């Protein structure tokens with residue numbers, strides 16, 4: 001049985017197609033929340049996580065393919081969100097710069 005959703009508008013999950021992000025998105029949708037997955041699909045294979053989420057939860061999951069470094073795209077997604085969970089991650093050397101940039105943009 002799902003509880004009354006805490007948030008009225010979608011929860012934005014950056015990196016929402018990734019390992020941690022898709023599990024958070026699944027939990028939120030199971031609890032009755034609308035979830036906006038924002039992901040560049042840059043890690044190979046994560047599109048399968050997105051397919052899984054959409055099959056399980058249908059219209060509760062919306063998706064934007066976007067990069068957290070794209071300020072306009074991320075700001076547009078954040079504007080509609082009631083909360084933001086920043087789970088985007090990279091394993092490449094620039095990952096700290098990208099994560100910090102994404103956190104800064106999410107916070108704005």
Ligand SMILES: NC(=O)c1ccc[n+]([C@@H]2O[C@H](COP(=O)([O-])OP(=O)(O)OC[C@H]3O[C@@H](n4cnc5c(N)ncnc54)[C@H](O)[C@@H]3O)[C@@H](O)[C@H]2O)c1
Nearest residue numbers: 015017018019020021039040041042043046067068088089
């Ligand atoms: N998995 C763990 O056990 C674990 C433990 C501690 C910390 N972390 C950290 O949590 C974060 C998420 O981990 P994960 O295991 O879910 O990683 P993951 O690679 O499965 O997911 C990261 C997601 O971010 C997306 N992404 C990457 N660059 C992006 C960008 N510029 N814009 C938008 N989306 C982008 C990828 O496509 C992917 O879907 C990472 O920073 C990781 O270092 C993970």
